[in-house]
Amino acid sequence: MFAAYAARIDRDQPLTGLELGERPAPENRPGWTTVNVRAASLNHHDLWSLRGVGLGEEALPMILGCDAAGIDQDGNEVVLHSVIGQTGHGVGPREGRSILTEKYQGTFAEQVTVPEWNVLPKPAGLTFEEAACLPTAWLTAYRMLFTNAGVRPGDSVLVQGAGGGVATAAIVLGKAAGLRVFATSRDEAKRKRALELGAVEALESGARLPQRVDAVIETVGAATWSHSVKSLRPGGTLVISGATSGPNPPAAELNRIFFLELKVVGSTMGTKEELADLLSFCATAGVRPVIDAVLPLDRAREGFEKMAGGDLFGKVVLTV
Secondary structure: OEEEEEOOOOOOOHHHHEEEEEOOOOOOOOOEEEEEEEEEEOOHHHHHHHOOOOOOHHHOOEEOOOOOEEEOOOOOEEEEOOEEOOOOOOOOOOOOOEEOOOOOOOOOEOEEEEEHHHEEEOOOOOOHHHHOOHHHHHHHHHHHHHHHOOOOOOOEEEEOOEOEHHHHHHHHHHHHOOOEEEEEOOOHHHHHHHHHHOOOEEEOOOOOOOOOEEEEEEOOOOOOHHHHHHOEEEEEEEEEOOOOOOOOOOOOOHHHHHHOOOEEEEOOOOOHHHHHHHHHHHHHHOOOOOEEEEEEHHHHHHHHHHHHHOOOOOEEEEEO
């Protein structure tokens, strides 16, 4: 079957390890099911995998891709939850959780096999392309906002780095949930798009907000860390799920964190139950993922290049 896969690890030039071509179809295994992929979306996780983060040389070649929507063996339209081994379903009792492609072949292919437990019904109102955007970036944003930040309608939120998949999702979900959303970006066009998606104000990175916020959604890391901490009200919550600009900020702002009793919460992906809630929320509230580009699988390299260059707003989706 045709697939996009990691053939080599290159920490400095990750795209040199990306190959497109034929790979073996997935084999049947007890408790697992094979899904015919209709659409899959890119995440920064795929780019980090090509750098060897979470993926060792011994696992190569590895088909990339965490997210997918498609047709299961019974003809049902489904969405995949990409955290494998979260509850032990389909894996050994001592196996820790992993994200698809860290141990098991991914979704950038004509077919993928996952534990039966990891398959959820696709709402009829969502296209395959829209549904394929939800299991990683949108689920991450959902958990950051409603589980780990604990915000409620009427609260205020700062979303750093408008344009990325998680940040874009947080703006849309926050607006739909009745939050007052502020966004930042270095790019004027991305700030304009953030306003169109429902942000009440979009500012340049590092600019002073008109008010301190209840929570910050942080995926940028070192470049925005100090601004995130300084933007919180006393007792506010900073939720971090990524560090695309690096993990080591020049100042940790520890004095401010303890004096203002701020909370810093790490967040990774989300549960199957949260994904089910997210799918239902999108279907009933009319929320739809922001898609930057839809490309056929054989043009996957273009999608990776867009993501690596930061030249996108929303998700890149690959169709089969």
